Amino acid sequence: xxxxxxxxxxxxxxxxxxxxxxxxxxxxxxxxxxxxxxxxxxxxxxxxxxxxxxxxxxxxxxxxxxxxxxxx
Numbered sequence: 001x002x003x004x005x006x007x008x009x010x011x012x013x014x015x016x017x018x019x020x021x022x023x024x025x026x027x028x029x030x031x032x033x034x035x036x037x038x039x040x041x042x043x044x045x046x047x048x049x050x051x052x053x054x055x056x057x058x059x060x061x062x063x064x065x066x067x068x069x070x071x072x
Contacts, residue, residue, distance in 0.1 A: 005013075056063060
């Protein structure tokens with residue numbers, strides 16, 4: 001089957017394959033940048049949640065009033 005194809009048809013196939021590969025590489029790079037932004041947002045959200053839970057825990061135990069009493 002490969003022998004039946006001439007050089008020109010092989011060049012056309014290669015050009016099509018190359019353009020598809022370039023397209024895929026470009027979009028993978030864009031996805032990588034998007035994933036970096038998503039990872040950063042998830043990291044920030046995680047630490048905001050941990051901070052909020054810490055604040056709730058401290059306020060529910062009354063530790064703030066005890067600390068203020070010690071300062072005075």
